[in-house]
Amino acid sequence: MNEFQERVYAVILAIPPGRVASYGAIAARAGLPGRARLVGRLMGEVPDGMTLPWFRVLRASGQIAFPAGSRGFREQSRLLKAEGVEVRNGRVPLSRFGLDADIDRAIWGMF
């Protein structure tokens, strides 16, 4: 696991329950702006035994990245709703559930 990978996981771990962040935002906060797709790939490479709140990560539009109706799509929807996040038509209103300023500042300061 390289340093960027560890940073990405650390940033995702810092997203509090009931909040979400985009792939691009995570990449930027982990120190590599513009690497949103890399974050998506790393999500599929989480080491065994590591628990990650992967379902709090969405597209920049607030949409769930999995194809609508897929297993991953339903699971992500379910987990988000379970912690009070509103999901309608596979989309979360970022204005209400995105990171608040204090948390975001703390995450930027992590590295």
Add this chain to the structure above:
DNA sequence: GCCATGGCTAGTA
């Protein structure tokens, strides 16, 4: 090539 992305535009209502 492929993709768990993102940004910007054309075309409809």
Add this chain to the structure above:
DNA sequence: GCCATGGCTAGTA
């Protein structure tokens, strides 16, 4: 929708 991007992987030679 479409195209640009970045990084990894399958498949050929």
